[in-house]
Amino acid sequence: MFALPFKNDKKQPIILKKLNTEVKIIEFNGLKWIDIIRPTNNEIKMLEDMYDFHELLLEDCMTEHQRSKIDSYEDYSFIVLHLPRYKKELFRLDSEEIDIFIGHDYLVTLHDGEFKPLVELAQKCQSKEESRKEYMDEGSALLLYGITKTLFDYCFPIVDKIGNNVNEINRQVFANRSKSMLETISRTKMQIINYRSVIKPLRPVVITLEKVIQKYLPKDKDIYFDDITDKIEKIWDMLENYKEVIESADSTFASLTNHTINGLMRTFTIIQVAILPMTLVSGLFSMNVQGIPMHEYSMAFWIVFGMIFIPTIFIGMMLLLKKDKWF
Known part of the structure; x- marks a missing residue:
């Protein structure tokens, strides 16, 4: 059980919200999906008993990685994915980690339950046979594809939100030189920087994953992971574009502010001369x-x-x- 501090927008005193560990074991057509939310030592011991995972990898599941990575072994692969998550209550964009073990007939996912689409996908596969058939009928690799596709689809609304903010800043930069405008530019710029810091190390991992996953894929199914690569490249291109636009808007805002200050100083000088x-x-x-x-x-x-x-x-x-x- 975890106890995490939560603070709301009204800056009320911090309260503790207790979060319980959840384990879902879903089986279909010879494939087993184990989804663990907020793992503890008990769940790590369970995985150690069920599979021949290296003890250092199991320890990694209990510690936070700074970057995404993929380690491939003879019988399984270990994947760490960091994806962006927007925390509305803090107006901040952070990264969330998902640890994945994949073998020929199983898939293990470990995370903190912060990605609502992933939690809902596991619940749907657990409760509905048609969902199990859709995601788990053709092996572990295509189940992993379904999970990663769901996660990347979750990323696009965040990019769209940033894009809307950038477009709104472009519309108002010449008309609004208030403190709130400066805060909006700075916050949006920080969101883009944080998003890029998450996506940048993830790009080579996705490219490597496309090669590593071949041994778990049915024949003629490798095109699926091309789609994941296209998604992350599209996100990166959008972020690069927004980065250039927001930097230009920031520079323009600073120039307009300096021009206004210079005009005021010139006016005060004229008054003093008069x-x-x-x-x-x-x-x-x-x-x-x-x-x-x-x-x-x-x-x-x-x-x-x-x-x-x-x-x-x-x-x-x-x-x-x-x-x-x-x-």
Whole structure:
């Protein structure tokens, strides 16, 4: 049993949500699919008793890998897949790991149950014979194809969501230079970076998998895994395109913001030049020292006012006439 902290959008105190281990053993036409959600040492011991898996690979199932990989042995292959998962409550895109053992007549999947399509596929195969016939009738390799296809199909809506955000940023980048716009650009840029960091090491694994899986495939079925390769290449091409667009939008937003700041600074400078006589004269006549001119003269106020007002009006008119050179 696992206890994980959860926090909602309203930043309420952290509560603990208990998650139980689940094991599904599905059999059809001589093929066995064992799906383990949140494995513990008990489930690892069960696999050790059932199959001749290397102990280091079983240990790997209990630790988190940083990258996807595939190890091929004489009787089975061990596959680690990292796929992106969008965490709505955190507005963040992370990777989720799936560990897979595949042999000629069995398939073992171990994961944390975060991929809803995979959990639903296992439940459907367990409860419906037509689903077992659809996914498990032609061996372990085509069952693996069905699982990976389901997972990659799950990835496309995330890419589409990122694409919609990028298109919306492109539409608003010239009209909106608020802090929220900067946050949206930064968040979308981070999502693209995280997505690429997951997909990039997965690409060579899928290409290798296409070769390794040959020994588990029925004849003339190798075209299926070409489809998986096409899917991941399509995702990568879309991410590359979004990366270029968001970097361009980020650069444009920064340039527009700098231009706005420069315009404000230029305006403040003009205002300071316009009120310079006022500042200078009022500063001179406000000094608390002996010998200030016109100290006892009855028209002193109006003379000083004229010394301030007339040059200020003159400079203001000059700036107004030369406004095309200033703005």
